Amino acid sequence: xxxxxxxxxxxxxxxxxxxxRAELYDDVVNGSRAESRPWRPITPGSKDPRLVVxxxxxxxxxxxxxxxxxGTLVGTATLWGIxxxxxxxxxxxxxxxxxxxxxxxxxxxxxxxxxxxxxFVREGTLRSSAWVLGEFLDEVLLGLLADEWKQAPAI
Numbered sequence: 001x002x003x004x005x006x007x008x009x010x011x012x013x014x015x016x017x018x019x020x021r022a023e024l025y026d027d028v029v030n031g032s033r034a035e036s037r038p039w040r041p042i043t044p045g046s047k048d049p050r051l052v053v054x055x056x057x058x059x060x061x062x063x064x065x066x067x068x069x070x071g072t073l074v075g076t077a078t079l080w081g082i083x084x085x086x087x088x089x090x091x092x093x094x095x096x097x098x099x100x101x102x103x104x105x106x107x108x109x110x111x112x113x114x115x116x117x118x119x120f121v122r123e124g125t126l127r128s129s130a131w132v133l134g135e136f137l138d139e140v141l142l143g144l145l146a147d148e149w150k151q152a153p154a155i
Contacts, residue, residue, distance in 0.1 A: 008065075008066055020064075026041075061080075075095035077092065091108075119149060
C-alpha cells in the first residue's frame, strides 16, 4: 500500500466495485468527473470496464483510496498513460461524494495545489486541451524529479 498521512492507495478489492459503481460511476455528473470517457450506463450484473482490474493491461494501474484509520473506501485513483521508459504518467482521482472536502486529495496528489505542496513543479500548460463536462479546460503539466522527492518520515 502507498501511504499518505490520512489515506492510502491499495489494490482494488472485489468488494470495492459495487460501492464505487453505486456512489461514483452510476451518477452522470460524478461518473463524468471520475472518468475521461463519456458516461454510459452499465447493465446491472455485468462487469464494469471502468472498475474491473485487468493486470494484463499495460500503462494503466487502478487503485482504491482508503482511509488509513479504519480502512474505509473513499474513492479511486488511477495512473494512466504510463511511459515506463520516461518514467512518467497521468494521475486521476475520483472521491466518493461523502469523502470530498476533507483534504484527501492532498494525500493522493490529485489537485494542482496539492501536487505543488507535495513537491511537483508546474512545467507548462496545454491550453483548452481537455474536453470535460461539456467545455474545454486547460491541462497543467507537472514534474517531479527523483532527487526532489521528499520521502515522508517513518511513522
